[in-house]
Amino acid sequence: MAIPAGDPQVLQVYLPIAEISVDVVGLLLLGGGVGFLSGLFGVGGGFLMTPLLIFMGVPPAVAVGSQANQLVGASVVGTIAYWRKDGVDFRMGGVLLISGLIGSSIGVVLFGLLQRLGQIDLVISILYVVVLGTVGGLMAMESWRALRRSKMAAPPRRRLHQHLWIHGLPLKMRFPKSRLYISALVPGGIGLLGGVIIAIMGVGGGFFMVPAMVYIIGMPTAVVAGTSLFQILFTTAAVTLMQAALNQTVDVMLALVLLIGGVVGTQIGIRFGGRLRGEQSRMLLSLMILAVALKVGIDLVLTPDDFYTLVTGK
Amino acid sequence: MRMMAFIVAYWPSAYLRQTILITVLLFTLPTASRAQAVMADLTSHLIAITTGFTGTEVTLFGAMDGESDLIVVVRGPENKVTVRRKERILGLWLNAHSASYDGVPGFYAVAATKPIGDILRGEMLARQQIGVENLTLTPTRNDLSAGDEQAFRDALIRGKQNAGLFGSQLGTVTTLGNRLFRTALVLPSNVPVGYYQVHVYAVRGGQIVGAQTTPLEVQQIGAAAELSDVAHTHGLIYGLLAVGASIMVGWLGSMAFRRA
Numbered sequence: 001m002a003i004p005a006g007d008p009q010v011l012q013v014y015l016p017i018a019e020i021s022v023d024v025v026g027l028l029l030l031g032g033g034v035g036f037l038s039g040l041f042g043v044g045g046g047f048l049m050t051p052l053l054i055f056m057g058v059p060p061a062v063a064v065g066s067q068a069n070q071l072v073g074a075s076v077v078g079t080i081a082y083w084r085k086d087g088v089d090f091r092m093g094g095v096l097l098i099s100g101l102i103g104s105s106i107g108v109v110l111f112g113l114l115q116r117l118g119q120i121d122l123v124i125s126i127l128y129v130v131v132l133g134t135v136g137g138l139m140a141m142e143s144w145r146a147l148r149r150s151k152m153a154a155p156p157r158r159r160l161h162q163h164l165w166i167h168g169l170p171l172k173m174r175f176p177k178s179r180l181y182i183s184a185l186v187p188g189g190i191g192l193l194g195g196v197i198i199a200i201m202g203v204g205g206g207f208f209m210v211p212a213m214v215y216i217i218g219m220p221t222a223v224v225a226g227t228s229l230f231q232i233l234f235t236t237a238a239v240t241l242m243q244a245a246l247n248q249t250v251d252v253m254l255a256l257v258l259l260i261g262g263v264v265g266t267q268i269g270i271r272f273g274g275r276l277r278g279e280q281s282r283m284l285l286s287l288m289i290l291a292v293a294l295k296v297g298i299d300l301v302l303t304p305d306d307f308y309t310l311v312t313g314k
Numbered sequence: 315m316r317m318m319a320f321i322v323a324y325w326p327s328a329y330l331r332q333t334i335l336i337t338v339l340l341f342t343l344p345t346a347s348r349a350q351a352v353m354a355d356l357t358s359h360l361i362a363i364t365t366g367f368t369g370t371e372v373t374l375f376g377a378m379d380g381e382s383d384l385i386v387v388v389r390g391p392e393n394k395v396t397v398r399r400k401e402r403i404l405g406l407w408l409n410a411h412s413a414s415y416d417g418v419p420g421f422y423a424v425a426a427t428k429p430i431g432d433i434l435r436g437e438m439l440a441r442q443q444i445g446v447e448n449l450t451l452t453p454t455r456n457d458l459s460a461g462d463e464q465a466f467r468d469a470l471i472r473g474k475q476n477a478g479l480f481g482s483q484l485g486t487v488t489t490l491g492n493r494l495f496r497t498a499l500v501l502p503s504n505v506p507v508g509y510y511q512v513h514v515y516a517v518r519g520g521q522i523v524g525a526q527t528t529p530l531e532v533q534q535i536g537a538a539a540e541l542s543d544v545a546h547t548h549g550l551i552y553g554l555l556a557v558g559a560s561i562m563v564g565w566l567g568s569m570a571f572r573r574a
Contacts, residue, residue, distance in 0.1 A: 012503065014367040016538040017545055021368050021503035057504070069556045073564030080568045122408055237557050244553025248545050252556040253365075253538075256563055263567030300406045308469035309409070311396045312420075 017251035018062045024257060026056070031070070031261025038074055038262065039081075039269020040276070041210065041225065041285045046071060046203030047132065047292055049258075058254065065249030066258075068239040071204045073259040075233040077266045082226025089177035089223045093230040095184055096191040096209070100235050103195020108242065111200050127201055128296040131208060136289035139211050139282050146279035178219045178227075187217055195235070204232045207289055214282075221278040351524025352378045352516035354386075354495075359528070361501060362535035369503040372530065373496055374512060381492040382516040382523065383426065383433045386485070387444055388499055388530070390421025391508030397466050397473070413453035413466045420506035422446060422474070425485030425497045433517050442515065442522070446471050446480050478502040507532050 012021040030052055034045035046067055053063035082088050114120045169183035190212045198205040209228045213219045219227070244250040273281060354376030361370055374386055395418040401410035426433060430445055440448045451467050458466060474480035479502070487497040499512070509531055516524035534542050545552045 012366065012368045014363060014365050014503070014538055016534060016542040019504070019507065069560050072557050073560035073562075073567075076561050076564035077568045080565070122406075240557050240560075241550065241553040244545065244556060245549040248549055248552075250545070250553060250556050252541060252545075252552075252559060255556065255560060259560060259563050260567070263564060263571075267567075267571045302407070303402075304400055304407055306469075306472075307400045307407075308466070308473065309398050309400075310470065310473040311398065312393050312418075 013253065013257065015058070015062075015251050015254045017066070017249065018058045018254060020057055022056055022058070022254075027254070027257045028261035030056075031258035032265035033261075034258075035074060035077075035262030035265025036269040036272075037265075037285075037288070038078060038206075038229075039266035039271075040273045041206070041269075041281055046205075047128070047201070047207055047289070050203060051292075053254075058251075059249075061247060061249040062251050062254070065240070065243035065247065066251040066254040068204075068236045068243060069250050069252060069255035070258045070262065071232060071236040072240060073255070074262045074266060075204070075229045075236065077263055078229040078270070079226065079233050081266070081270050082229060085226070087223050087226035088230050089175060089219070089227045090230065091173075092175050092178055092180075092187055092213075092217075092219065092223075093227045095173070095187045096194075096227070096231045097234050099188040099191030100195040100198070100205075100231060101238055103192040103197075104199040104235060104239065105195075106192075107196040107199025110196065114200075124201060125296050125300055127197065129293050129300070131197060131201070132289050132293035133297070135208055135211050136286045136293055138215070139286035140290060142215070143279045143283035143286060147283060150277070150279065175219075178217075178223055180218065182217070190216060191231075198235060198239070204236055206232055207285070210285075211282075225273070350379060351382070352376060352384070352514055352526055354512075354514045354526055354528060356499075356512065356528055356530060359530055361505070361530065361532040363505075363507065363532065363538060364534075364536050365538050367503060367538075369505065370501050372499045372501065374499055374514070374528075375494070375496040376514065376526075377494055378492070378516050378524070380518075382518050383428060384487045384489070384495055385427075385430055385433060385444055385515045385517065386425040386487055386497050386499075387442075387513040387515075388421065388423045389419045389511050389513070390479070390506055390532075391419075391510070392417040393420050393506075394418070395470060397470050399466070399469070411457055411462065413458055413463070414455045415451050415470060416454045418451065418470070418474075419449070420508065421479050421501070421510065422449065423481030423485060423499065425487050425499070427487045427489060427495075429484065433520075434522070435520060438520075438522070442513075444515070446475075478504065479506070501532070505532055507534055 011024045013024045013027070014021045030049070034049050037045045037048070049067055049070075050060075050063050053067065054060050058066075079088065111120065114123050169185045171184045172181060173184045174181050190209070194205045194209050194212070197203075197208055206228050209231065210224055213224045213228060214221065240250055276284075354374055357373040357375070361372065378384070394414060394416050396412055396414045398409040398412040400407040402408075403410065424430065424445055430439060434442075434444070439445055443449055449471075451470060453463065453466065471480060475482040485497055485499075487495055489495045509529065512528045512530055514526045514528070515522050533539070541552075544555075
């Protein structure tokens with residue numbers, strides 16, 4: 001787990017909160033890679049970043065806290081970029097955000113409860129498998145069908161979105177940017193559920209929000225990524241403040257180095273994202289999500305190398 | 315001590331007073347006289363962790379009063395450590411049994427002139443906690459069976475050794491003309507901050523003839539220290555600064571690409 005010390009080949013930086021030294025180049029590349037995905041798919045990439053930081057030797061709590069801090073800056077880049085391309089539905093983003101903040105507060109309480117019961121690791125692993133597996137599986141199936149359909153000579157005319165029972169709920173609101181007239185309870189419920197998942201899994205939640213916005217709310221692909229990033233920006237800012245004030249687990253040095261790599265990666269990602277069709281981009285994202293779910297699932301079942309783990313308390 | 319104070323206060327001659335004081339000290343404080351068998355110091359008592367910290371080396375040097383074997387023990391700040399063991403339940407590997415240990419040194423390393431087993435008898439090593447196998451590690455909270463206790467203890471030591479925080483090899487102490495000695499204490503980049511103790515033992519004929527303890531402090535210095543300090547004392551302000559810095563860097567990056 002420990003990064004080899006004093007190796008003259010690598011440029012190291014000492015992280016004051018994590019209390020370890022890490023390789024700057026490795027950290028920049030990690031930030032850049034995850035930033036690329038962020039620009040490409042409109043997801044934060046936390047479900048990849050958090051496990052990788054822990055693998056580098058960063059304490060899990062600090063990985064989660066600093067990750068949120070880094071996502072603030074990363075989603076500012078994405079939000080501005082999509083805003084310029086007129087790709088943010090601020091009204092929809094606002095509804096998602098308010099419900100998301102309520103959800104993540106509930107999630108923080110649940111997290112504390114599970115921690116006292118001593119099985120938070122298990123719940124996080126199972127959530128990764130179930131949530132990532134379901135979302136990834138559904139997305140993979142849908143985008144596979146869409147890809148096959150687009151190869152046919154005359155694609156059948158599609159409706160803007162499918163009408164489900166949830167679209168009959170009360171409190172209807174107009175979302176002109178998304179060309180929708182639906183109940184505010186739909187995005188509100190998704191935001192709430194997303195918030196709970198965000199707080200417990202320690203991720204930005206884009207991988208969950210993006211497919212929910214496409215398939216359940218029925219938002220047009222053009223505004224999904226931008227709106228998701230807008231909502232992530234404010235959720236992660238709130239999470240950073242809470243983590244810094246309550247747990248002192250935000251390493252700003254770690255966050256900023258990741259962010260500098262991320263800024264570059266995001267821009268490249270956005271440029272690539274413009275070349276991909278929606279269903280191609282969703283297919284790639286779903287495969288990546290499934291791979292992470294599979295990895296976590298296999299780790300739960302496979303005999304571990306070492307049965308023992310150490311947790312150091314102050 | 316009250317007797318000594320009486321002597322010091324009322325004895326008429328300054329010269330006699332000094333002589334008696336030294337004599338009293340020599341006879342009443344055996345540790346003071348024993349310490350003369352070995353005297354040691356560090357090249358630095360403060361390890362400064364700055365932004366570019368990648369681990370460091372401190373030299374311990376000293377003198378002894380004749381041919382002796384030397385053992386140097388470095389002990390870092392103590393912490394509570396919980397060891398958890400995964401067990402297979404319904405096909406899944408889950409954390410099941412656990413044991414918590416208080417007062418586990420955050421860093422522990424030993425250096426000596428030759429293998430410590432050849433210098434001191436087993437019970438002496440155990441009494442002085444010299445060598446990882448002799449560390450006093452007893453779980454304070456414990457749901458283990460008797461056979462498991464050793465396995466958990468081994469796992470604790472193995473985990474600390476893998477992290478580079480417990481020395482897995484004996485360091486060497488080099489001597490010069492049976493009078494002078496030196497050894498290099500290597501501290502890795504993930505060395506915990508706090509107060510350390512460096513114990514030096516001089517051994518002759520299987521007996522400890524001299525011992526000295528010298529302090530060592532590992533501390534964050536400069537920007538890293540200030541950040542850490544603000545984070546722990548003014549969490550909310552730190553959080554606001556962190557969010558602000560993140561937005562600033564993100565926004566500047568975005569502007570840079572707009573120009574390009």
